[in-house]
Amino acid sequence: MYLQRFPGLYLQNTGHSLCFSFVTYTPQSKEQMIACGDLMEHEEYFNPVIFDFLLFVSEGILGWPIADLFPIGYDDVSIVAARQRGSGVQHEYLIRIKQDHWNESMDSALTCLRTLMSDQSWRGRPIDNL
Template structure:
């Protein structure tokens, strides 16, 4: 067991600064949540993958609190596709950030994120120290 707050979550860049490879635990689908009673039919489904991604970049990468003031928000992120990894405990997602929705501070954060992920100090889940 690890004491890292984001154990087995990985983030990698792609050829585009707007898209990322994000590996996280496989969340419940909307249908699974309805069948077990965690969500009622007709209630809004919040995709946990997007929440994990935002929380990871805010707190895990930049050591910032994720609040309503964070420059990239839930509606700015989209899941393009996904695939199961291994036995299904994890999935890899191609996530895209919709740049046209971002403010200047959101674009700056996106640039900082892209630069960090391309740095040799980025291990996929943490930034190594100097």
């Protein structure tokens, strides 16, 4: 039986060692979250694209144990550009890993990610089999 844990999410190399093309469903903007009551005007907004990216990389691709902290965090990632895909249900983001607080653990995680993504069988997402 086939099971895809992260349907509709895709990650590709861009040719730059710290940048990735990431496709995810259109997240709620700050304005949308305020309008529907999920976020108060004075509350801090955290971009769900970055959380989607980190979750997809750590659990979906690298299989990082949930109990362990992934060495790359929210503040280590930025969105450089975005564009709508198809009918607008998905968007593609240019994600960049910042090097402000670079350490050996971050380097190791990215090396592992790039190795998996450079494999000929990589098609933008992992395939899970049950």
